Amino acid sequence: MARVELELPEAFFYSTEIEVRFTDLNPAGHLGNDQMISLISDARYSFFCDMKLDDTSIGGAVVTVTDLVTTYRAESFASEKLKFEVGLTDFNKYGADVIFRITKNQGETLVALAKTGFVFVDPTTGKVCPIPEAFIDALPEDYRP
Template sequence: MARIKIEVPESLPFSTELPLYIGHMNHGNHLDNARLLSLVSEARVRWLQSMGYRELDVEGLGILVADAALQYLSEAFHGETMAVEMGADDFNKYGCDVVWRMRDKASGREVARGKTGIVFFDYGARRIAPMPEVFRRRCAAA
């Protein structure tokens, strides 16, 4: 199977710091892949909050994660603090990719990168909905 290779822009408009706790580690004493996705989800919530949104209210619509891909580049360990950079890319009618990069804050070592595909969802109608134009413009301007 071919390895996943994810291209991430050199500069991303949002950054947040996340400490790594013992519960984030696996039996090999490094960052667990399932916990990595959980950390990225926390960063996505903070990214949305930085624009005044919540996952259930982006211009009146919610978001759903449609897919996710990640690529490990190095190990991460208990006690390290990660800087997670994030932004939006590859817009379509119903959503976009939330692209991200995770680095060790102290050394700058890149730990992982990835993208999460999101679609907009009308919870009242229980169906996907077109991306709000205001959200698209805000992300494109960042």
């Protein structure tokens, strides 16, 4: 079976650390894939907050996740601090991909790579809409599409 290959951004411009809780473990005793998805969502939320954006309303539009890909490289256990480095790739008229590099041991061990695709949706029509200028303006200049 072919493995999914994720294209990493040229640079990650945001990072956050999240500690793995005991309740994040699966019956095998390591971080469960369902909980990893929750941690990725937390990291994405933190990223948007750092840009001073509320993903429930950016320029009148809401962020809607369109897909998720995660490739696992190592296990993670309770009390480990995971570093989530965040970047953006594949901008299009309606959205982009948020890319995550997740490591432990001060970046020495790659735990996972992930991406969440997203689009902006006009809540009044329920239809996809162009990326709001407020989002573009919140990005560092060298990351703007």
